[in-house]
Amino acid sequence: MQLRIFEWFSQTKQDGARSTAKDRMRNMLTHDRLELPAGRLESLEEELVAVVSRYFELDKDTTQFDLQQYERRASLIANFRLLRSKC
Amino acid sequence: MSGRVIVITSGKGGVGKTTASANIGVALATSGASVALVDMDIGLRNLDILMGLENRVVYNLVDVVEERCKLRQALVKDKKLPNLSLLPAAQTRDKSAVDADQMKALCEELKSMYDFVLVDSPAGIEQGFQNAVAGAEEAIVITTPEMSAVRDADRIIGLLEARKDEIKEYRLVLNRYRPTMVQNNDMMSVDDVLEILSVKLLGVVPEDEEIIVSTNKGEPVSGTDNVRSGLAYRNIAKRIRGEEVPIMDLEVKNPSWMSRIVSFFNPTVRV
Numbered sequence: 079m080q081l082r083i084f085e086w087f088s089q090t091k092q093d094g095a096r097s098t099a100k101d102r103m104r105n106m107l108t109h110d111r112l113e114l115p116a117g118r119l120e121s122l123e124e125e126l127v128a129v130v131s132r133y134f135e136l137d138k139d140t141t142q143f144d145l146q147q148y149e150r151r152a153s154l155i156a157n158f159r160l161l162r163s164k165c
Numbered sequence: 166m167s168g169r170v171i172v173i174t175s176g177k178g179g180v181g182k183t184t185a186s187a188n189i190g191v192a193l194a195t196s197g198a199s200v201a202l203v204d205m206d207i208g209l210r211n212l213d214i215l216m217g218l219e220n221r222v223v224y225n226l227v228d229v230v231e232e233r234c235k236l237r238q239a240l241v242k243d244k245k246l247p248n249l250s251l252l253p254a255a256q257t258r259d260k261s262a263v264d265a266d267q268m269k270a271l272c273e274e275l276k277s278m279y280d281f282v283l284v285d286s287p288a289g290i291e292q293g294f295q296n297a298v299a300g301a302e303e304a305i306v307i308t309t310p311e312m313s314a315v316r317d318a319d320r321i322i323g324l325l326e327a328r329k330d331e332i333k334e335y336r337l338v339l340n341r342y343r344p345t346m347v348q349n350n351d352m353m354s355v356d357d358v359l360e361i362l363s364v365k366l367l368g369v370v371p372e373d374e375e376i377i378v379s380t381n382k383g384e385p386v387s388g389t390d391n392v393r394s395g396l397a398y399r400n401i402a403k404r405i406r407g408e409e410v411p412i413m414d415l416e417v418k419n420p421s422w423m424s425r426i427v428s429f430f431n432p433t434v435r436v
């Protein structure tokens with residue numbers, strides 16, 4: 079009980095505007111730096127999935143498609159889990 | 166003598182460029198260096214007011230460039246610090262009155278006279294910005310922890326990166342920092358902003374009402390003891406001179422139980 083009260087007094091908000099701002103900021107700057115219009119990445123993903131799907135059966139649930147920043151440079155991280163080759 | 170030309174820039178207006186220029190200038194001069202402050206916000210002259218020198222301005226930067234007067238005639242000496250001078254902006258002209266080559270030549274001349282030449286840049290990324298960075302080898306990028314300011318700072322950093330040959334170093338000053346809001350997870354922290362921008366930190370300046378008081382008096386806070394923001398600017402000046410000074414501890418150590426209880430029952434009130 080004593081512990082619970084202590085926790086109650088020392089709690090800080092976990093889901094404040096801070097993490098929202100940080101996530102939005104990251105996403106915004108990734109697009110700004112590449113001059114990447116909204117939706118462009120999504121259409122690339124669609125096309126890539128279509129191309130790879132001509133060769134392989136994909137596990138669509140685990141497909142990973144993401145832009146990551148390192149020292150102000152973006153990397154495109156695409157990860158397709160392959161099930162089997164198509165003929 | 167060959168001094169260092171440092172441009173103070175931000176992209177967004179109103180984030181504290183002019184305040185930082187005045188305060189860093191005073192702090193550097195107080196520590197014994199000779200300093201020229203250059204107001205490049207042509208058409209929106211401010212730096213003379215913050216320095217309390219508005220009544221002493223006779224000539225301005227455009228007069229020098231257009232050869233209506235000698236550089237030395239346009240430089241206004243500080244009231245207290247004889248090794249600190251201001252080159253005021255023109256109030257009635259616009260940014261096209263000066264070009265990048267003229268600015269470069271002007272900075273060259275000032276560099277031969279002073280240890281530090283601090284150029285206060287206008288908001289924006291157009292000609293005014295290009296002119297302000299033209300003669301500089303170093304830059305201070307200033308932002309607040311707000312999203313729009315950080316976005317504009319990122320744009321400026323991109324432009325500085327593109328000038329790698331001229332701008333050898335740039336560092337960030339995070340202004341109007343509110344540790345209590347960060348602790349409540351309502352605002353981005355120093356580390357958040359540094360991580361997002363991938364930039365080196367020069368200093369953090371807290372939100373401080375004393376800044377407004379000092380602006381009204383025409384005496385920058387860095388010249389006053391016992392003021393937190395003034396100490397922050399003095400530390401920034403030391404880091405510019407190459408001293409290793411740890412970042413000021415801005416965390417709120419022990420928010421009182423009373424304030425916690427109040428904010429629990431009424432989340433919008435923070436004591």
Ligand SMILES: Nc1ncnc2c1ncn2[C@@H]1O[C@H](COP(=O)(O)OP(=O)(O)O)[C@@H](O)[C@H]1O
Nearest residue numbers: 178179180181182183184341371372373376377
């Ligand atoms: N750390 C601070 N705390 C409180 N007010 C500040 C702080 N820094 C700047 N200000 C205020 O913000 C306003 C804009 O500052 P200014 O230096 O003129 O910005 P800029 O030159 O970038 O347009 C001014 O009213 C100034 O007093």
Ligand SMILES: [Mg+2]
Nearest residue numbers: 182183206211
């Ligand atoms: Mg200004």
